[in-house]
Amino acid sequence: MVDGDRSENLDGIFSAISDPTRRAILQQLGQGPERVTEIARRFPVSLNAVSKHLIVLERAGLVRREIRGRDHLCSLNGQPLREASAWIERMRGYWEERLDALERHIAAKQKAGRK
Amino acid sequence: MVDGDRSENLDGIFSAISDPTRRAILQQLGQGPERVTEIARRFPVSLNAVSKHLIVLERAGLVRREIRGRDHLCSLNGQPLREASAWIERMRGYWEERLDALERHIAAKQKAGRK
DNA sequence: ATCACCGTCAACCATTTGGTTGATGGTAGC
DNA sequence: GCTACCATCAACCAAATGGTTGACGGTGAT
Numbered sequence: 001m002v003d004g005d006r007s008e009n010l011d012g013i014f015s016a017i018s019d020p021t022r023r024a025i026l027q028q029l030g031q032g033p034e035r036v037t038e039i040a041r042r043f044p045v046s047l048n049a050v051s052k053h054l055i056v057l058e059r060a061g062l063v064r065r066e067i068r069g070r071d072h073l074c075s076l077n078g079q080p081l082r083e084a085s086a087w088i089e090r091m092r093g094y095w096e097e098r099l100d101a102l103e104r105h106i107a108a109k110q111k112a113g114r115k
Numbered sequence: 116m117v118d119g120d121r122s123e124n125l126d127g128i129f130s131a132i133s134d135p136t137r138r139a140i141l142q143q144l145g146q147g148p149e150r151v152t153e154i155a156r157r158f159p160v161s162l163n164a165v166s167k168h169l170i171v172l173e174r175a176g177l178v179r180r181e182i183r184g185r186d187h188l189c190s191l192n193g194q195p196l197r198e199a200s201a202w203i204e205r206m207r208g209y210w211e212e213r214l215d216a217l218e219r220h221i222a223a224k225q226k227a228g229r230k
Numbered sequence: 231a232t233c234a235c236c237g238t239c240a241a242c243c244a245t246t247t248g249g250t251t252g253a254t255g256g257t258a259g260c
Numbered sequence: 261g262c263t264a265c266c267a268t269c270a271a272c273c274a275a276a277t278g279g280t281t282g283a284c285g286g287t288g289a290t
Contacts, residue, residue, distance in 0.1 A: 014133035018126055019248085023202075030209035036267060049249055051267060056247095070257040070266045078210055081203055087138075088200045094145040095191055134278085151237060164279055166237060171277095185236045185287040 009061060010087055013080045016060035021045070022053050026062060026076065033066075033075035124176060125202055128195045131175035136160070137168050141177060141191065148181075148190035 017023055025039060040050035054074060057063040061080040066073040132138055140154060155165035169189055172178040176195040181188040 010138070011133055011135055014129050017203075018129035018133050020126055021248090023125065026206060027209070030206060037265090045248085046250065047267075048251080048269095051269095052248075055268085072267065076210055078207060081207055085200065085203045085207070088196055088203070091141060091145065092193060092196055092200070094142070095193055136278090152235090160278085161280065162237075163239095163281080166239095167278075170238085187237065 009080065010083065012060040013062065013084050016056050016062055017084070019053070019056075021050075022057055025050070025053060025057065029063065029074060029076050033073045035071045035073060039074065124195065125198065127175040128177065128199050131171050131177055132199070134168070134171075136165075137172055140165070140168060140172065144178065144189060144191050148188045150186045150188060154189065 017026070021043060024043070028034070028039065028042060036051060036054060037047060039054070040047045043050055054063060054065075058065055058074075061077055063074050064077050066075070132141070136158060139158070143149070143154065143157060151166060151169060152162060154169070155162045158165055169178060169180075173180055173189075176192055178189050179192050181190070
């Protein structure tokens with residue numbers, strides 16, 4: 001298996017990026033790979049907490065880890081985000097059409113009766 | 116405020132769509148608005164469970180509710196998905212550039228040394 | 231007015247989650 | 261071979277999650 005156990009991991013992916021600390025880690029990691037301790041230094045929580053966050057991100061496939069001696073170099077993996085994005089866009093594709101009309105309808109109703 | 120307390124609700128949005136039942140509800144709801152009981156009939160859990168899921172989706176802004184007598188008509192709201200999509204695309208924008216080179220690098224290293 | 235139905239609220243339960251501190255296994259540097 | 265450092269493991273804790281059953285307040289229909 002070249003790519004690991006990918007595909008239909010949406011639970012883990014969305015769950016992983018639902019945490020603000022984890023999103024911040026990902027954003028930071030977007031600037032380039034970093035060691036665990038170095039990542040942790042930017043957050044007001046313990047190293048252990050960050051380590052756990054990284055494990056979560058890794059299991060969701062969002063982060064890859066390259067062990068170099070005693071350092072763990074963490075880097076991003078774009079594939080899961082592509083999956084997540086694909087799901088959202090598929091959803092929006094289903095709606096959008098009907099949504100335009102519907103939302104105007106609701107908005108009007110809200111403006112009128114809702115206070 | 117026309118739109119409520121939106122903006123930077125990403126925690127709630129991603130958390131809401133990280134549950135498979137909730138994603139299924141959203142997909143089903145994409146076909147058009149439905150009553151709570153009607154939605155619940157399609158899932159192997161109790162009405163109460165679905166009711167709670169709908170409350171979660173509503174608080175995340177993904178579902179709107181129009182009360183018509185004793186029926187609650189649930190419909191989709193596209194805005195939060197747009198926010199979620201925007202965050203993901205922003206992230207992908209940051210990476211992508213560096214990711215192409217990086218991923219080939221990692222993949223090569225994995226194929227070579229990893230077992 | 232009664233009865234049935236719709237959906238939520240309340241209490242409870244097991245599991246997961248995000249955090250802590252402390253111990254442990256590796257690796258690097260003297 | 262010590263000693264320092266890197267990161268995870270382990271145990272623990274409080275809070276949140278997803279599920280259940282049962283009770284309740286509204287609305288509709290007869």
